[in-house]
Amino acid sequence: xxxxxxxxxxxxxxxxxxxxxxxxxxxxxxxxxxxxxxxxxxxxxxxxxxxxxxxxxxxxxxxxxxxxxxxxxxxxxxxxxxxxxxxxxxxxxxxxxxxxxxxxxxxxxxxxxxxxxxxxxxxxxxxxxxxxxxxxxxxxxxxxxxxxxxxxxxxxxxxxxxxxxxxxxxxxxxxxxxxxxxxxxxxxxxxxxx
Numbered sequence: 660x661x662x663x664x665x666x667x668x669x670x671x672x673x674x675x676x677x678x679x680x681x682x683x684x685x686x687x688x689x690x691x692x693x694x695x696x697x698x699x700x701x702x703x704x705x706x707x708x709x710x711x712x713x714x715x716x717x718x719x720x721x722x723x724x725x726x727x728x729x730x731x732x733x734x735x736x737x738x739x740x741x742x743x744x745x746x747x748x749x750x751x752x753x754x755x756x757x758x759x760x761x762x763x764x765x766x767x768x769x770x771x772x773x774x775x776x777x778x779x780x781x782x783x784x785x786x787x788x789x790x791x792x793x794x795x796x797x798x799x800x801x802x803x804x805x806x807x808x809x810x811x812x813x814x815x816x817x818x819x820x821x822x823x824x825x826x827x828x829x830x831x832x833x834x835x836x837x838x839x840x841x842x843x844x845x846x847x848x849x850x851x852x853x
Contacts, residue, residue, distance in 0.1 A: 666704050669694045670718040677715055678763040682771050682778075712767070713781045719763045720785030727789055731796040738800035742793070743847055746823060750839040753827065758834045764789075765824040790816045806850050815850065822846055 672694045676685055687708055691701055705711040730745035731738075753761055760766075764782050772779040793816035800806035806815070826842035 664694075664696050664700050664704075667718075669696060669704065670715055673711060674715040674719045674763060677712060678719070678760050678766065682712060682767055709775070709777065713778060716763065716767065716778065716781045716785065720788070723762075723764070724785075724788055724792070727792045731792050737805060738796045738803065739805045739847075739851070741796055742800070742819070743843075746819070746843055746846075749823070750836060750843060753830060753839065754836040758830045758836055761827040761831055762824070765827055768824070769828065786820065790820060793819060801852075804852055807852050819846065 673690055676690065676693050687698070687701070690708070690711065691698055694701075701711070705714065727745065730748070731741050733741055736744065749762070764785055767778060768782045768786070772782060790813070794812045797806060797812040797815050801808045801812060810818075822842050823839075826838045829838035830836055
């Protein structure tokens with residue numbers, strides 16, 4: 660009886676490979692090697708490399724949505740603190756990894772978002788889900804008076820996500836978390852209600 664491959668494990672390994680190396684720096688052969696599967700098994704699960712990447716994005720998106728929910732829906736902390744704690748945790752994680760990997764959604768959005776409409780649509784769908792969660796937390800903070808209401812919560816959620824992605828790109832170029840820390844300090848100072 661042959662070994663049965665677990666798709667979830669393949670997606671875990673593939674997601675990490677893509678997060679570390681990106682779309683264009685990873686070929687099918689490396690995916691097979693890292694995931695420990697033969698080519699036939701790969702094509703039983705995935706139609707193509709593009710399909711594999713799309714499924715990795717969805718897999719990563721589901722996991723990151725759970726993480727966001729755990730932070731942003733945690734009623735034991737005020738909403739502004741929940742946002743701070745989430746973004747601080749992400750900055751600490753990226754720093755522990757040597758400031759080279761970052762977020763798969765941000766990485767692939769920048770790498771292929773302008774050239775691959777299918778992967779761009781998958782990433783955007785996940786980012787919109789994340790923005791919905793962030794928006795709800797911001798609305799709660801605005802209602803409590805702890806966050807500025809100069810701009811709509813949806814715009815502030817987009818601002819947070821875009822700012823973090825930009826700071827990550829600078830982090831990766833210099834292999835230094837300084838940009839994340841600078842973005843974090845400035846952002847949460849500016850967003851605080853006066």
